[in-house]
Amino acid sequence: MDNLYTTRRDKWFTAFINFLLTVALVVTLYPIIYIVSSSFSSPTAVTTGQVWLWPVLPSLAGYEAVFQYKGIWTGFYNTAIYTVFGTLISVALTVLAAYPLSRPDFKAKNPLMFLFTFTMFFSGGLIPTYMLVNQLSLYNTRWAVILPSALAVYNLIITRTFFQAGIPRELLEAAKLDGCDDFTFVRKIVLPISGAIIAVNTLFYAIGYWNNIQSALIFLKDNDKMPLQMILRAILIQNQIDPSMMAGFDTKAMAERANLREQLKYSLIVVSSLPVVLLYPFVQKYFVRGIMIGSIKG
Amino acid sequence: MKETIARPLTTPEKRDRSRLFKKELITNYQLYLMIVPPLIWLILFMYVPMYGVQIAFKKFRAVDGINGSEWVGLKYFHKFFQSYDAGEIIWNTVEVCFYTLLVGFPIFVLLALLLNNTGSKRFRKVVQLSTFAPYFISVTVVVGMLIQFLSVQDYGIINNVIRFFGGEPIMFMSKPEWFSSVYTWSNIWQGAGFNAIIYIAALASIDQELYEAAVVDGASKFQRIRHIDLPGIMPTMVITFILAVGQVMNLGFFDKIFLMQNPLNLDSSEVISTYVYKTGLSASLPNYSYASAIGLFNSLINFALLILANSISKRINKNSLW
Numbered sequence: 228m229d230n231l232y233t234t235r236r237d238k239w240f241t242a243f244i245n246f247l248l249t250v251a252l253v254v255t256l257y258p259i260i261y262i263v264s265s266s267f268s269s270p271t272a273v274t275t276g277q278v279w280l281w282p283v284l285p286s287l288a289g290y291e292a293v294f295q296y297k298g299i300w301t302g303f304y305n306t307a308i309y310t311v312f313g314t315l316i317s318v319a320l321t322v323l324a325a326y327p328l329s330r331p332d333f334k335a336k337n338p339l340m341f342l343f344t345f346t347m348f349f350s351g352g353l354i355p356t357y358m359l360v361n362q363l364s365l366y367n368t369r370w371a372v373i374l375p376s377a378l379a380v381y382n383l384i385i386t387r388t389f390f391q392a393g394i395p396r397e398l399l400e401a402a403k404l405d406g407c408d409d410f411t412f413v414r415k416i417v418l419p420i421s422g423a424i425i426a427v428n429t430l431f432y433a434i435g436y437w438n439n440i441q442s443a444l445i446f447l448k449d450n451d452k453m454p455l456q457m458i459l460r461a462i463l464i465q466n467q468i469d470p471s472m473m474a475g476f477d478t479k480a481m482a483e484r485a486n487l488r489e490q491l492k493y494s495l496i497v498v499s500s501l502p503v504v505l506l507y508p509f510v511q512k513y514f515v516r517g518i519m520i521g522s523i524k525g
Numbered sequence: 526m527k528e529t530i531a532r533p534l535t536t537p538e539k540r541d542r543s544r545l546f547k548k549e550l551i552t553n554y555q556l557y558l559m560i561v562p563p564l565i566w567l568i569l570f571m572y573v574p575m576y577g578v579q580i581a582f583k584k585f586r587a588v589d590g591i592n593g594s595e596w597v598g599l600k601y602f603h604k605f606f607q608s609y610d611a612g613e614i615i616w617n618t619v620e621v622c623f624y625t626l627l628v629g630f631p632i633f634v635l636l637a638l639l640l641n642n643t644g645s646k647r648f649r650k651v652v653q654l655s656t657f658a659p660y661f662i663s664v665t666v667v668v669g670m671l672i673q674f675l676s677v678q679d680y681g682i683i684n685n686v687i688r689f690f691g692g693e694p695i696m697f698m699s700k701p702e703w704f705s706s707v708y709t710w711s712n713i714w715q716g717a718g719f720n721a722i723i724y725i726a727a728l729a730s731i732d733q734e735l736y737e738a739a740v741v742d743g744a745s746k747f748q749r750i751r752h753i754d755l756p757g758i759m760p761t762m763v764i765t766f767i768l769a770v771g772q773v774m775n776l777g778f779f780d781k782i783f784l785m786q787n788p789l790n791l792d793s794s795e796v797i798s799t800y801v802y803k804t805g806l807s808a809s810l811p812n813y814s815y816a817s818a819i820g821l822f823n824s825l826i827n828f829a830l831l832i833l834a835n836s837i838s839k840r841i842n843k844n845s846l847w
Binding site: 234236237240241244245247248251252254255256258259261262265273274275276278279319320321323324326327328330332333334335339342343346348349350351352353354355356357358359374375376377378383408409410413434437438440441444445456459460462463464489492493496499500503504507510511 | 549557560569571572576577580639640648656659665666678680714718745746784798817828
């Protein structure tokens with residue numbers, strides 16, 4: 228637009244907009260840069276508040292401490308299991324529900340869609356769900372982390388919208404003429420041309436499982452099943468760092484130990500967020516697309 | 526009444542309908558098979574708990590089960606409203622929720638408008654990518670970061686800034702009066718980029734000719750934002766606002782508030798959802814019925830708010846969810 232016609236006043240206005248956006252940019256990025264810089268600084272520099280922007284006295288002590296801390300690996304392992312299997316189950320359920328609901332000739336479409344959407348606005352709540360999980364003997368099992376929240380209705384809606392808009396009716400009619408049934412149609416035609424929406428779902432769910440702490444808080448008891456986020460909670464929030472879990476720790480001096488305990492947190496934040504950060508380029512591309520698809524409905 | 530009974534059980538229309546239904550089942554049986562697994566999941570994990578919520582009106586005893594327990598009517602609702610904590614908990618919930626909604630919503634819209642009107646495409650992309658990123662950090666890490674940043678220790682950067690300007694350090698995490706602000710502003714930090722996207726999408730779909738015509742008529746950039754951008758995203762704003770109001774007191778944010786709680790800030794950080802968790806699950810003598818009643822009270826308020834927001838916007842704007 229700007230190349231068309233810009234007055235002097237508009238130039239000032241654009242400068243003002245850019246200024247506000249720069250503020251937004253700094254406010255968003257500064258905490259992240261600060262965490263990363265602290266994680267690479269020496270423990271003493273961090274705890275005495277010498278770090279402002281860039282690493283001070285660069286050191287990998289925090290990362291060494293993280294990698295030697297045993298509980299963290301159990302957490303990573305458990306979270307990996309929940310993320311991989313949970314995502315598989317969730318994506319499968321979502322596609323299985325979304326495809327029939329996207330077909331105009333599916334008579335049960337409207338009442339079923341209502342059943343699904345209604346749960347976005349009203350639910351039995353925490354206690355009845357907890358009692359159900361107990362009754363199904365899922366309490367304190369890995370299933371309890373995955374199953375109760377396996378399907379997100381929001382994802383179902385955007386997937387259905389994608390199918391409605393992205394799969395031409397002629398394609399189905401032509402396939403039907405060739406004797407293709409619905410199963411084959413989904414497997415051979417719908418899935419191959421729906422890569423984008425499958426990616427959106429996979430990323431949504433995978434990040435949801437990776438970051439999930441609520442299910443573990445409610446449904447898990449045993450330490451050996453706890454996901455990474457519960458370990459993070461113990462260390463970052465409750466400040467429970469078990470010295471016996473840190474190899475070679477007892478040989479170090481008291482003061483240094485206290486500093487390292489604090490600095491370990493910064494490195495831990497970086498390490499635990501790294502998988503999501505690595506996915507980010509894909510995530511943002513597909514997420515934006517997913518949200519755009521979702522907004523067509525609105 | 527008698528006439529109705531005397532009628533034949535299957536009228537021609539009824540027979541017709543059931544024949545049509547059978548035909549639909551036969552032609553589309555594979556679609557039905559597909560939706561069976563998600564439907565079982567839905568009934569089991571969503572509708573069975575909805576059925577189970579009746580224990581809010583019963584005195585639940587494990588030996589009797591949900592169906593066998595004795596009905597007690599509104600006893601547990603009375604118990605909650607008469608309890609010493611109720612007023613404070615409800616107020617905390619309302620404060621935290623509406624603070625987030627009322628401060629967050631305009632900021633998200635503003636961010637989208639700013640991004641849409643910056644001169645440089647590159648800059649726009651950089652800001653959009655960066656503001657979007659915090660959304661993917663887990664709540665646990667965000668709360669952990671808050672604790673580090675707001676600490677009064679030497680490494681607490683915010684208090685270092687306050688000290689630098691000669692102020693007294695503030696114990697943000699343990700002072701009840703700071704709780705809702707810390708909660709809301711960290712939410713905005715985390716969610717601004719994500720929440721702006723839906724408006725950016727709406728802005729992108731505005732007809733370009735409108736801008737061209739406005740420029741020809743000599744409209745300034747500010748006027749274009751006010752008279753084209755804003756009306757253009759109004760329907761989207763209304764829908765997201767209704768949804769936000771419907772979700773405003775939802776149990777969904779249970780984890781962040783729960784993680785931010787400590788014995789010192791409990792006066793303003795105890796909300797309905799955390800209270801349900803404490804009375805129902807983590808208490809030494811959990812009371813399922815009492816906790817369910819409080820949870821149900823919360824769900825009903827949500828639902829009422831949603832319907833209210835929807836009908837108001839229907840009347841004013843002709844935009845609604847249904």
